[in-house]
Amino acid sequence: MASVEVNPEKYPGFSGVGHPEVFTTVPPQPTEKKPGQIPEEKVKEFFENGFTVVEGFFNPEEIQPCLVSYSRLVDEIAQKLYDSGRIKNLYKDLNVSDRLIALEKEWPGAVLLLLKLNKLTPEFRDLYQNEKLLNAIEQLIGPEIGASPVWNTRPKTPAHRETDVPWHQDSAYFDDDSYKTLIATAWVAFVDATPENGCMQYVKGGQKKGLVVVHECCDNFYLTIKEEELVERLRANPETDFITCPVKAGGVIFFSNMVPHRSVPNRSDHIRFAMDLRYQSPNRPWGFFGKSSGILLRSPSKPDHVPDWEFYSTQGRYDIIKDLVVEKTGKGEKNDEFDTTLNGPHMDRWKIVNHSVHTEAYFKGKADEQKA
Numbered sequence: 001m002a003s004v005e006v007n008p009e010k011y012p013g014f015s016g017v018g019h020p021e022v023f024t025t026v027p028p029q030p031t032e033k034k035p036g037q038i039p040e041e042k043v044k045e046f047f048e049n050g051f052t053v054v055e056g057f058f059n060p061e062e063i064q065p066c067l068v069s070y071s072r073l074v075d076e077i078a079q080k081l082y083d084s085g086r087i088k089n090l091y092k093d094l095n096v097s098d099r100l101i102a103l104e105k106e107w108p109g110a111v112l113l114l115l116k117l118n119k120l121t122p123e124f125r126d127l128y129q130n131e132k133l134l135n136a137i138e139q140l141i142g143p144e145i146g147a148s149p150v151w152n153t154r155p156k157t158p159a160h161r162e163t164d165v166p167w168h169q170d171s172a173y174f175d176d177d178s179y180k181t182l183i184a185t186a187w188v189a190f191v192d193a194t195p196e197n198g199c200m201q202y203v204k205g206g207q208k209k210g211l212v213v214v215h216e217c218c219d220n221f222y223l224t225i226k227e228e229e230l231v232e233r234l235r236a237n238p239e240t241d242f243i244t245c246p247v248k249a250g251g252v253i254f255f256s257n258m259v260p261h262r263s264v265p266n267r268s269d270h271i272r273f274a275m276d277l278r279y280q281s282p283n284r285p286w287g288f289f290g291k292s293s294g295i296l297l298r299s300p301s302k303p304d305h306v307p308d309w310e311f312y313s314t315q316g317r318y319d320i321i322k323d324l325v326v327e328k329t330g331k332g333e334k335n336d337e338f339d340t341t342l343n344g345p346h347m348d349r350w351k352i353v354n355h356s357v358h359t360e361a362y363f364k365g366k367a368d369e370q371k372a
Contacts, residue, residue: 010351011214011215011349011350011351012348012349012350013172013212013215013346013349013350014212014213014214014215014350015176015179015212016211017179017211018209018210018211019179019180019210019211020208020209020210020211021210022180022181022182022210022258023047023050023182023207023208023210023256023258023259024047024048024207024208024210025047026043026044026047027139027140027141027142028142029043029139030135030138030139030143034131034135034138035131035132035135036057036130036131036132036133036134036135036136037135037136037139038052038054038136038139038254042054042254043139043140046140046184046254046255046256048205049202049204049205049243049259050202050203050204050205050206050207050208050255050256050258050259051202051204051243051245051253051254051255051256051259051261052253052254052255053245053247053251053252053253054136054251054252054253054254055247055248055250055251056248056250056251057132057133057136057188057250057251057252058132058188058250058251058252059250060249060250062130062250063127063188063190063249063250065123065126066123066124066127066188066190066275067096067190067273068123069121069122069123069124070096070153070155070190070273071096072121073114073117073119073121073153074096074099074100074103074114075092076117077100077103077110077113077114077117078090078091078092078099078103078110080113080337080338081103081107081110081113084338086107086338087103087106087107088106089102089106091103096271096273097270097271097273098270100114100155100157100271101157101158101270101271104157104160109338109340111155111157111160111162111163112162112340112342113337113338113340114153114155115152115153115155115163115342116339116340116342117153118151118152118153120151120309120312120313124153124275125309127188127275127277128147128151128277128297129147129297129307133186133252133277134279134297134298136186136252136254137184137186137254137279138298140182140184140254140279141182141184141279141280141281142281143298143299143300144281144282144283144296144298144299144300145279145281145282145296145297145298145299146279146280146281146282146286146294146295146296146297147277147278147279147294147295147297147307147312148183148278148279148280148286148287148294149286149288149292149293149294149312149315150170150173150174150278150288150292151275151276151277151278152275152276153275154187154263154272154273154274154275154276155271155272155273156197156198156263156266156271156272156273156274157266157271158197158266158267158268158269158270158271159265159266159267160266161220162220162221163198163263163266164198164220164263164265164266165222165262165263166219166222166223166224166225166262167203167224167225167226167227167230167260167261167262168215168222168223168224168225168260168261168262169206169212169213169215169225169257169258169259169260169261170183170185170257170258170278171183171212171257171258171287172212172215172223172346172349172350173223173344173346174257174287174288174289174346175285175287175288175289175290175345177284177285177286177287178257178285178287179210179212181257181280181281181284181285181287182256182257182280182281183256183257183278183279183280183287184254184255184256184257184278184279184280185253185254185255185256185257185276185277185278185279186252186253186254186276186277186278186279187200187252187253187254187255187274187275187276188251188252188274188275188276188277189247189248189249189250189251189252189253189272189274190249190273190274190275191249191270191271191272191273191274192246192247192248192249193245193246193247193248193251193272193274194246194268194272195244195246195264196266196267196268197266197267197268197270197271197272198263198264198265198266198268198272199244199245199246199247199263199264199272200244200245200247200253200261200262200263200264201242201243201244201245201261201262201263201264202242202243202245202255202259202260202261203230203234203236203241203242203243203259203260203261204236204240204241204242204243205234205236205241206230206234206236206241206258206259206260207256207258207259209234210258211233211234211258212258213225213229213230213233213234213260214226214229214233214350215350216350216351216352216353216354217346217347217350217351217352217353217354217359218347218352218353218354218356218358218359219354220356220358221341221342221343221356221358221359223346223350225260230260234260236260244264257278279297280294282294282295282296282297282299289345291345292315293311293315294312294315295307295308295309295311295312296308341357341358341361341362342358343358343359343361343362344362347359347362347363
């Protein structure tokens with residue numbers, strides 16, 4: 001057995017029950033040829049390996065608006081910090097990467113503010129519902145397509161521990177309903193993602209058992225899987241199954257919520273900008289503890305459907321989590337726009353082995369009790 005203790009009282013997120021068919025069965029493929037559809041071998045690779053890399057999915061003109069969006073969001077963060085007296089320089093003469101690095105240097109936490117802003121700009125929204133992207137997603141989850149309530153900007157910053165994401169499965173952050181639901185992520189690179197600037201790694205075939213393995217909390221605020229857990233429970237071979245996936249700007253990595261993955265550290269001098277967008281059947285539970293819902297993007301039965309982005313904009317999970325934390329602990333302010341703690345219901349589901357300001361914010365006085 002794995003060296004990580006498995007105790008349901010300490011690991012309520014670990015069910016020990018797998019649903020392999022959900023994550024290994026190729027759905028019926030569309031009979032109509034559509035723009036953006038990925039080759040048959042890429043679809044098979046997704047279900048065989050848990051991920052597939054599609055270079056050149058978007059051209060530079062298609063992703064440029066998202067980089068402009070990133071620039072506007074960084075400007076918004078800079079202005080807030082400047083207006084509140086937290087920084088002395090707006091760094092407007094720098095490009096978006098150098099500017100965010102400079103902001104983080106002057107006020108550590110600026111990158112986390114960008115993460116927590118979680119603002120679905122018009123450009124990000126257009127990418128989420130991009131017809132080419134939906135046509136590819138249809139090949140993976142079927143024709144009924146919903147936008148998961150969980151999506152992320154990914155500004156991976158040089159030598160920045162808070163954006164070093166360790167081994168995990170996405171479903172470990174969700175509730176048990178997600179253990180039986182295929183959630184397909186489209187990880188879109190806005191700049192070249194390389195081993196030097198923090199590209200992605202996946203455990204090839206790690207989704208085949210359909211099992212959420214034991215995670216621990218928290219590496220900073222992230223859940224993490226010990227390497228021996230991957231080896232012993234999933235029979236992963238680090239030499240052959242830990243696959244590094246560089247991808248050029250415009251490329252997309254499609255992966256499953258059950259495949260273990262991480263990003264490698266950014267040892268470059270610039271930020272690796274990316275975004276992950278999640279899709280699932282709108283007929284399945286959304287998997288976020290009943291607190292946040294996704295929306296229907298496309299359905300054959302509703303050819304004229306218009307996604308309800310106004311409703312979706314009210315489902316920002318960081319705002320919802322902040323409300324939960326205030327309710328749970330009696331601490332914090334719901335409107336504290338400079339709060340850099342990141343936490344959520346996943347911290348209730350896995351054993352706390354490392355404490356931080358993030359767990360302290362979520363558990364109030366439980367930290368000392370659990371250390372005892």
